Amino acid sequence: MDSVLRGIPASAGIVVGPVHLLRWEVPEVRQRLILDEEIDAELARLHAAIDRARVRLTTLRTRAEAQAGPEEAAIFDVQLSMLTDGELLKSIEALIKQNLGAEKAFDIVLLEWQQHFARHATPMLRERVGDLTDVHIRVLSILLDLPDHDPVDVPKGSNAILVTHDLTPSLTLQLDREAIGAIATEEGTATAHVAILARSLGLPAVVGLRSAAKTLRGGELAILDGTEGTLTISPTESEIADARLRAVADQARDEELREVAQAEAVTLDGVALVVRANVDIPEEAELAATSGADGVGLMRTEFLVVGRAHMPDEDEQYRAYRRVAEAFAGRPVIIRTFDIGGDKLPVGGHPHEANPFLGWRAIRMCLDEPELFKVQLRALLRAAVHGDIRIMLPLVVTVDEVREARVLLDESVQELAARRVPFRSSVPLGVMVETPAAALACDTLVRDVDFLSIGSNDLVQYTLAVDRGNVNLAPRFTPLHPAVLRLIREVAATGAQHDLPVAVCGEMASQPLMVFALVGLGVRQFSVSPRAVPVVKRLLRSITVAAANDAISSALSTSGTAREVELILRRRLRVALGEG
Numbered sequence: 001m002d003s004v005l006r007g008i009p010a011s012a013g014i015v016v017g018p019v020h021l022l023r024w025e026v027p028e029v030r031q032r033l034i035l036d037e038e039i040d041a042e043l044a045r046l047h048a049a050i051d052r053a054r055v056r057l058t059t060l061r062t063r064a065e066a067q068a069g070p071e072e073a074a075i076f077d078v079q080l081s082m083l084t085d086g087e088l089l090k091s092i093e094a095l096i097k098q099n100l101g102a103e104k105a106f107d108i109v110l111l112e113w114q115q116h117f118a119r120h121a122t123p124m125l126r127e128r129v130g131d132l133t134d135v136h137i138r139v140l141s142i143l144l145d146l147p148d149h150d151p152v153d154v155p156k157g158s159n160a161i162l163v164t165h166d167l168t169p170s171l172t173l174q175l176d177r178e179a180i181g182a183i184a185t186e187e188g189t190a191t192a193h194v195a196i197l198a199r200s201l202g203l204p205a206v207v208g209l210r211s212a213a214k215t216l217r218g219g220e221l222a223i224l225d226g227t228e229g230t231l232t233i234s235p236t237e238s239e240i241a242d243a244r245l246r247a248v249a250d251q252a253r254d255e256e257l258r259e260v261a262q263a264e265a266v267t268l269d270g271v272a273l274v275v276r277a278n279v280d281i282p283e284e285a286e287l288a289a290t291s292g293a294d295g296v297g298l299m300r301t302e303f304l305v306v307g308r309a310h311m312p313d314e315d316e317q318y319r320a321y322r323r324v325a326e327a328f329a330g331r332p333v334i335i336r337t338f339d340i341g342g343d344k345l346p347v348g349g350h351p352h353e354a355n356p357f358l359g360w361r362a363i364r365m366c367l368d369e370p371e372l373f374k375v376q377l378r379a380l381l382r383a384a385v386h387g388d389i390r391i392m393l394p395l396v397v398t399v400d401e402v403r404e405a406r407v408l409l410d411e412s413v414q415e416l417a418a419r420r421v422p423f424r425s426s427v428p429l430g431v432m433v434e435t436p437a438a439a440l441a442c443d444t445l446v447r448d449v450d451f452l453s454i455g456s457n458d459l460v461q462y463t464l465a466v467d468r469g470n471v472n473l474a475p476r477f478t479p480l481h482p483a484v485l486r487l488i489r490e491v492a493a494t495g496a497q498h499d500l501p502v503a504v505c506g507e508m509a510s511q512p513l514m515v516f517a518l519v520g521l522g523v524r525q526f527s528v529s530p531r532a533v534p535v536v537k538r539l540l541r542s543i544t545v546a547a548a549n550d551a552i553s554s555a556l557s558t559s560g561t562a563r564e565v566e567l568i569l570r571r572r573l574r575v576a577l578g579e580g
């Protein structure tokens with residue numbers, strides 16, 4: 001008998017394949033006391049488990065090195081070194097010698113170490129918490145004889161559907177693309193970064209499935225439909241045939257859209273608009289450049305960092321930015337400086353914070369770690385020799401942050417000049433408007449910046465106080481709330497007054513109804529995932545600015561809720577498209 005689990009569509013596409021369950025969570029460990037005469041055997045059991053974990057990690061390391069290169073593989077070195085740490089082992093052995101079972105002794109010491117590292121003053125040590133957790137799960141799974149759920153251990157060609165509770169961006173990046181065909185998570189929403197990354201990687205995904213993993217055993221056949229947001233378990237023959245037909249129809253639609261992709265983004269009343277692409281990983285650049293996008297409106301550079309053992313050095317970053325600039329051959333490429341924090345954890349972890357989304361993230365972290373930040377700024381200035389690179393700062397709330405960043409940018413120029421390497425000394429600098437503070441006070445930013453880009457994912461989150469990644473709040477994440485729309489209108493008007501370009505680069509810009517609203521609010525630039533470029537262009541080519549203005553005025557003057565705004569916009573859009 002089949003069962004259809006419903007979640008949130010996160011990345012389009014249909015995959016038929018076996019379920020691969022990933023339970024990457026620290027298992028529960030019961031207290032178990034041992035007799036004095038059992039101590040030696042228990043110590044031997046601990047060492048055998050650690051040896052097995054080391055063999056396993058070495059295999060994973062070799063595989064990662066072959067697939068992703070030495071930098072990615074280095075993360076396993078960190079974990080291997082933890083397993084041979086004399087102090088760690090001594091503490092565990094001491095507890096076993098006090099008659100504690102090996103698994104409880106291991107559990108207690110690892111938890112202590114994680115707490116200690118999480119509060120450590122040195123960022124490098126705080127970043128190791130994630131590695132300790134991985135080691136914790138791996139060794140406990142061996143000691144408790146639990147199945148090994150390692151996500152990289154799926155045979156190639158399986159086209160497996162990875163089902164898990166939650167996936168971090170770093171784990172997502174580590175997935176073997178030749179083995180995993182789709183992702184399904186219990187947690188998450190369409191604007192969570194796992195969803196954004198799945199779209200970048202071209203992996204169909206459904207998120208917010210709530211308790212999906214609990215009802216599955218692993219290995220059963222399933223259909224994941226990333227467009228509908230469903231996961232069908234043990235489908236019938238006819239459901240499989242139907243899914244395959246829909247996959248073919250999707251492909252045909254994509255081909256039809258490809259024709260629109262190269263057309264100009266001009267409305268029916270002759271207003272030329274700009275549609276650019278969001279690029280999240282450098283490997284995406286070449287494909288994105290053929291999407292019809294007029295450059296890159298947002299490159300999320302933090303995906304060069306998450307899940308890594310070390311920060312990428314200046315040369316590695318330079319190569320990544322240069323690759324994107326060259327792929328877009330002279331068209332504008334807006335590269336955002338590191339937006340680490342929130343749900344994008346750097347190098348295996350982050351200091352523990354009660355409210356990470358209100359915490360030490362993005363520009364705040366970069367300004368507090370100027371040496372780390374300047375490595376990126378220098379790489380950007382060097383890459384700017386190869387294209388029209390523009391620099392964008394995330395999560396700015398006050399103009400001081402822009403001014404401080406400019407000082408560091410000037411210092412980076414001096415440093416490069418002293419080294420006599422080729423670089424561009426003047427690169428446009430813009431900011432993201434992602435908070436009500438930045439939106440309401442954007443007139444205080446305009447003199448210090450060259451462009452503005454509204455990050456609607458965060459703007460909605462901070463305006464409505466709704467965590468963008470929390471599945472329980474997904475229905476409350478409503479970009480059409482009048483408060484959000486008024487803020488966007490304010491930013492667009494201020495930009496126009498000061499002759500500053502204003503773009504929207506959050507997920508809102510990818511959806512036709514929202515694009516109609518944004519045009520009415522005065523937005524003239526959009527940056528969307530490459531797949532959405534033709535969808536947005538087609539919409540823009542089918543409407544007039546006048547109709548969009550009218551629709552949004554009517555919606556904002558008569559509605560009090562997102563739902564009411566939506567109903568009015570839908571009706572107006574149908575009329576504008578000649579459908580109703």
Ligand code: PEP
Pocket residue numbers: 298300339434454455456457458459505506507
């Ligand atoms: C946003 O907040 O809308 C945005 C584009 O940035 P990110 O999704 O990476 O936070």
Ligand code: MG
Pocket residue numbers: 394434455457458
């Ligand atoms: Mg953001």
